[in-house]
Amino acid sequence: MKKPDEFFSIYVVEDDDSVSRSLCALLNAHGYETIACNSAEQFLSVYDPCRKACMVLDLRLPGMSGMQLQTHLKDIHVSLPIVVVTAHGDVPVAVQSLRAGAVHFLEKPAQADQLLEAISSAGDMLFNRTPPNIPKKIVADRLSKLTDREHEVLRHLLEGKLNKEIANELGVSQRTVEVHRSRIREKMHARGIADLIRMVG
Amino acid sequence: MTTGQVDLETCDREPIHLIGAVQPHGALIAVNEESQIIEYASINTGSFLGSAPEELLGKALWHLIGKDNAMQLPNAPLDPSTPELLRPWFIRFAGQNGKLINTECLPHRNNGHIILEFLLPEPTPASIWEDELLRQGIISELVKPGALTELADASAKMIREVTGFDRVMIYKFAEDKHGEVIAEATNRPDSFLGLHYPASDIPDPARRHFALNVMRSIPDINCKSMPIVSRSGAVADAESDNPLDLTYSKLRAVAPVHVEYLRNMGVGASLSISLVTNNELWGLVACHHYDRRLISSSRLRFAELLGGTTSALLQSIENTNQLRKSIKAEKTAFRFEQQARSGTPLRDLIVNQASNLMQLMDAQGLLLSLGGDLIEVGSVPEKKLDFSYLRALLSDGVATTSHLSDVIEMSDAQMQVAAGAALLDLSEDSKDYLVFLRSNFDQTIRWAGKPEKIESRTEDGIARLSPRGSFALWREERRGKSRPFDAIDRDALRILRRALFALNSLERERVALEAQKISEAEEVRLRHALLDAARASSLGELASAIAHELNQPLSAIANYVNACRQEFRNAGVAIPARAEQLINEAVSETTRAGDLVRRVRDFISRGDLNADYIDLNKTIRQGIDLALVASQLPRLQVNLILDHNLPKVWADPVQIGQVVLNLARNSISAMQDSEKQVLTVEAAKTDGFVQVIVRDTGGGIPAKQQKHIFEPFHASTTKGMGIGLSLCRSIIEAHAGRIWSEPSTKGAIMAFQLPIRVEQDEKTG
Numbered sequence: 001m002k003k004p005d006e007f008f009s010i011y012v013v014e015d016d017d018s019v020s021r022s023l024c025a026l027l028n029a030h031g032y033e034t035i036a037c038n039s040a041e042q043f044l045s046v047y048d049p050c051r052k053a054c055m056v057l058d059l060r061l062p063g064m065s066g067m068q069l070q071t072h073l074k075d076i077h078v079s080l081p082i083v084v085v086t087a088h089g090d091v092p093v094a095v096q097s098l099r100a101g102a103v104h105f106l107e108k109p110a111q112a113d114q115l116l117e118a119i120s121s122a123g124d125m126l127f128n129r130t131p132p133n134i135p136k137k138i139v140a141d142r143l144s145k146l147t148d149r150e151h152e153v154l155r156h157l158l159e160g161k162l163n164k165e166i167a168n169e170l171g172v173s174q175r176t177v178e179v180h181r182s183r184i185r186e187k188m189h190a191r192g193i194a195d196l197i198r199m200v201g
Numbered sequence: 202m203t204t205g206q207v208d209l210e211t212c213d214r215e216p217i218h219l220i221g222a223v224q225p226h227g228a229l230i231a232v233n234e235e236s237q238i239i240e241y242a243s244i245n246t247g248s249f250l251g252s253a254p255e256e257l258l259g260k261a262l263w264h265l266i267g268k269d270n271a272m273q274l275p276n277a278p279l280d281p282s283t284p285e286l287l288r289p290w291f292i293r294f295a296g297q298n299g300k301l302i303n304t305e306c307l308p309h310r311n312n313g314h315i316i317l318e319f320l321l322p323e324p325t326p327a328s329i330w331e332d333e334l335l336r337q338g339i340i341s342e343l344v345k346p347g348a349l350t351e352l353a354d355a356s357a358k359m360i361r362e363v364t365g366f367d368r369v370m371i372y373k374f375a376e377d378k379h380g381e382v383i384a385e386a387t388n389r390p391d392s393f394l395g396l397h398y399p400a401s402d403i404p405d406p407a408r409r410h411f412a413l414n415v416m417r418s419i420p421d422i423n424c425k426s427m428p429i430v431s432r433s434g435a436v437a438d439a440e441s442d443n444p445l446d447l448t449y450s451k452l453r454a455v456a457p458v459h460v461e462y463l464r465n466m467g468v469g470a471s472l473s474i475s476l477v478t479n480n481e482l483w484g485l486v487a488c489h490h491y492d493r494r495l496i497s498s499s500r501l502r503f504a505e506l507l508g509g510t511t512s513a514l515l516q517s518i519e520n521t522n523q524l525r526k527s528i529k530a531e532k533t534a535f536r537f538e539q540q541a542r543s544g545t546p547l548r549d550l551i552v553n554q555a556s557n558l559m560q561l562m563d564a565q566g567l568l569l570s571l572g573g574d575l576i577e578v579g580s581v582p583e584k585k586l587d588f589s590y591l592r593a594l595l596s597d598g599v600a601t602t603s604h605l606s607d608v609i610e611m612s613d614a615q616m617q618v619a620a621g622a623a624l625l626d627l628s629e630d631s632k633d634y635l636v637f638l639r640s641n642f643d644q645t646i647r648w649a650g651k652p653e654k655i656e657s658r659t660e661d662g663i664a665r666l667s668p669r670g671s672f673a674l675w676r677e678e679r680r681g682k683s684r685p686f687d688a689i690d691r692d693a694l695r696i697l698r699r700a701l702f703a704l705n706s707l708e709r710e711r712v713a714l715e716a717q718k719i720s721e722a723e724e725v726r727l728r729h730a731l732l733d734a735a736r737a738s739s740l741g742e743l744a745s746a747i748a749h750e751l752n753q754p755l756s757a758i759a760n761y762v763n764a765c766r767q768e769f770r771n772a773g774v775a776i777p778a779r780a781e782q783l784i785n786e787a788v789s790e791t792t793r794a795g796d797l798v799r800r801v802r803d804f805i806s807r808g809d810l811n812a813d814y815i816d817l818n819k820t821i822r823q824g825i826d827l828a829l830v831a832s833q834l835p836r837l838q839v840n841l842i843l844d845h846n847l848p849k850v851w852a853d854p855v856q857i858g859q860v861v862l863n864l865a866r867n868s869i870s871a872m873q874d875s876e877k878q879v880l881t882v883e884a885a886k887t888d889g890f891v892q893v894i895v896r897d898t899g900g901g902i903p904a905k906q907q908k909h910i911f912e913p914f915h916a917s918t919t920k921g922m923g924i925g926l927s928l929c930r931s932i933i934e935a936h937a938g939r940i941w942s943e944p945s946t947k948g949a950i951m952a953f954q955l956p957i958r959v960e961q962d963e964k965t966g
Binding site for chain 2: 016018019021022023025026028029030031039062063065067068093096108109110111112160162164165168
């Protein structure tokens with residue numbers, strides 16, 4: 001159970017009813033208060049700035065998309081930790097949403113522990129307990145191990161580019177780009193693009 | 202003797218038919234045709250007619266030749282005829298002193314006078330000699346040869362046999378009037394065969410006389426000519442008040458220029474027979490003797506007959522030659538057409554046949570400009586010439602000149618090989634042409650003997666009026682000129698050009714057609730690619746849609762089960778170990794199902810983007826074209842409002858084409874029953890994006906559906922599975938773009954946008 005001073009609500013912005021209800025059930029069971037919204041528009045109409053809250057967001061929504069909602073919130077200076085849960089996670093979408101301020105990016109069906117961990121770190125963020133950042137020194141050490149080419153590939157990855165695009169720009173095959181990517185992940189101790197963005201993005 | 206004494210220029214103006222004198226081997230009188238009074242007489246009448254001029258002038262003719270003869274005269278053929286033949290009148294009459302005078306008279310009528318020329322009669326009867334020669338079939342020898350030079354050779358030989366002259370030459374006059382010795386029969390060691398003479402060697406008045414008066418006999422060039430006097434006692438030459446016209450006279454005295462010419466060659470006697478075809482002076486039989494030589498009238502007549510026959514045969518051979526060359530050109534053209542039909546390109550045809558073509562056109566070099574390529578064969582100038590200047594001379598697509606340096610500025614080296622040229626225009630746009638080049642004329646002369654050996658008898662250098670002097674002058678005249686292109690050449694060139702032009706046009710058309718076919722094939726290929734992609738991505742989208750739809754309940758199940766377990770814990774209920782295990786298995790099964798579904802989706806649909814920086818205008822056009830192919834709307838009007846300054850976007854043209862195709866298809870099927878059927882596609886740049894809007898005049902999207910149209914399996918059109926728009930959304934989102942529908946009261950408005958990305962090349966670092 002959460003301490004009362006660390007209490008926060010979770011907006012579940014999800015258009016699929018059963019997904020929405022099950023998510024709420026899970027989160028409720030873990031002691032979170034949930035507010036279900038079946039569209040971005042509905043969220044905007046019920047959003048209460050005074051309430052401490054974070055958000056579980058599906059990117060694919062009827063009407064305003066998840067991404068648009070993120071952009072919109074940024075525009076109106078609403079900062080709200082967002083955990084993106086989507087059925088179609090690919091690199092450009094993930095990069096875009098992480099850049100737009102999402103703290104986590106999960107693919108459906110999401111493992112419960114992953115989701116809960118994401119929610120908890122969102123809560124930490126909410127109470128200014130920034131997630132255990134990897135010290136800059138360590139990041140710099142890791143970065144220094146990259147070759148020039150890997151640096152270049154990393155820069156392109158952080159811009160949200162696809163393998164194909166990177167291969168095209170560097171004049172190498174996609175296969176080579178993939179090799180570079182796996183080396184980068186290894187050297188940077190990153191599980192995926194989200195980790196990379198968090199470290200150097 | 203020097204050339205200074207005679208001036209060829211003055212000769213051109215000199216009226217040689219008014220020379221007022223005869224050669225001394227005969228005598229001349231002229232009577233008034235009506236009065237029969239003798240008006241003129243040469244001063245040597247005494248030795249031929251027994252009466253001195255003063256005894257004859259003013260008297261009636263019958264006083265001289267007797268009444269019987271005088272009465273016969275008007276019945277004799279007196280008018281000049283073509284071909285002109287000598288028509289001798291053998292008469293006898295009593296002379297002044299009663300002595301019987303036997304004479305051969307050649308009478309003719311001219312300008313109101315009857316001119317009678319009297320020659321010494323032949324001692325033996327002429328007819329026997331003529332018959333003998335005829336019986337030997339000499340004439341038939343002439344008919345045998347097929348080639349012009351053979352005929353000329355045979356003719357020259359025969360005329361030399363008949364006349365006994367030391368040298369008999371046959372000249373041919375070219376179109377430009379210059380002469381060439383094409384045959385020679387001689388007992389002398391030197392040869393004039395192959396020599397060319399400038400046109401000025403035979404002045405125009407002489408040329409006219411050659412045509413009018415076919416036979417010209419000069420038995421002794423050094424003899425003293427006998428003046429002709431009129432009743433007044435004055436010499437009847439050009440200076441006098443009433444000169445006598447000697448145009449048709451056989452005895453006419455020799456002009457000084459001609460004497461000079463013959464003397465320079467050391468000639469003592471000469472006989473010339475004009476070769477006239479189609480009333481034009483084709484050539485000349487020139488007989489030279491290096492001593493005096495008077496031949497009998499019968500032999501003269503026979504030589505004349507041979508000359509006439511030769512003329513006629515020459516004409517027929519020349520006609521045949523012309524025909525033959527035309528036929529050869531036609532055959533060549535026909536061969537070209539045949540081979541072109543079997544697929545050989547024109548360029549190869551011409552290159553393969555180059556030597557034949559050059560032979561046909563007496564050319565030493567050939568240049569072909571075809572389709573931007575320049576091909577050279579044979580003798581061509583090393584430094585390129587601009588032949589376009591020749592186009593000014595084009596007539597029926599053919600331009601010829603024997604003096605190319607008149608038309609194009611060129612160096613001496615170029616002039617040697619490109620002295621003359623014929624240009625054949627092979628295309629309407631003047632880009633394709635064929636040029637035949639002829640080298641300098643004297644390089645193309647086929648010599649029989651060595652030109653240096655030509656005799657010329659002078660004390661101070663080479664006399665101008667001598668074969669060598671003439672030839673030297675001619676060579677000088679001809680410097681930088683080629684053998685001329687004559688009428689026969691031009692005919693053949695035109696025949697050839699007509700065929701080549703037609704073949705080239707056909708070939709150009711074929712090439713254009715092939716290019717069109719290739720571009721059409723490319724179009725078809727693209728269409729197929731788009732349709733294939735549509736099929737593949739429909740399947741992929743189906744898989745993706747199913748995956749999505751299945752993932753939703755799967756994640757709900759996992760969530761519910763996890764929530765359930767947590768609720769038990771929250772309630773302090775101890776979950777039996779067995780139940781805990783079952784719960785865990787249920788959750789892990791949902792994860793497994795989710796992975797499975799994802800793997801199937803990935804297997805079917807994960808085609809990487811085949812992206813590039815593309816022009817969206819082109820992609821839109823292709824998508825719309827494809828949609829229209831399947832369209833059955835008769836009144837459909839399509840407006841494409843494109844922006845040609847649209848920045849390029851990073852996208853897969855086939856996939857974006859599919860989005861446009863899908864949107865357009867939806868619009869078209871929505872307008873099936875509409876009064877107005879207008880499809881409008883608009884592309885424009887907005888802030889950071891390129892935006893494409895597709896509008897139709899169909900029934901529009903019901904408000905209720907508006908929200909769900911991009912979800913799979915929500916078919917608004919009844920036909921498909923309802924994944925078209927869902928597919929569009931997948932594609933556009935994979936491009937980091939966005940697709941939406943805009944609310945509208947009339948028809949549907951669908952829009953998508955793709956981010957503009959600056960090409961990375963410039964911004965590195």
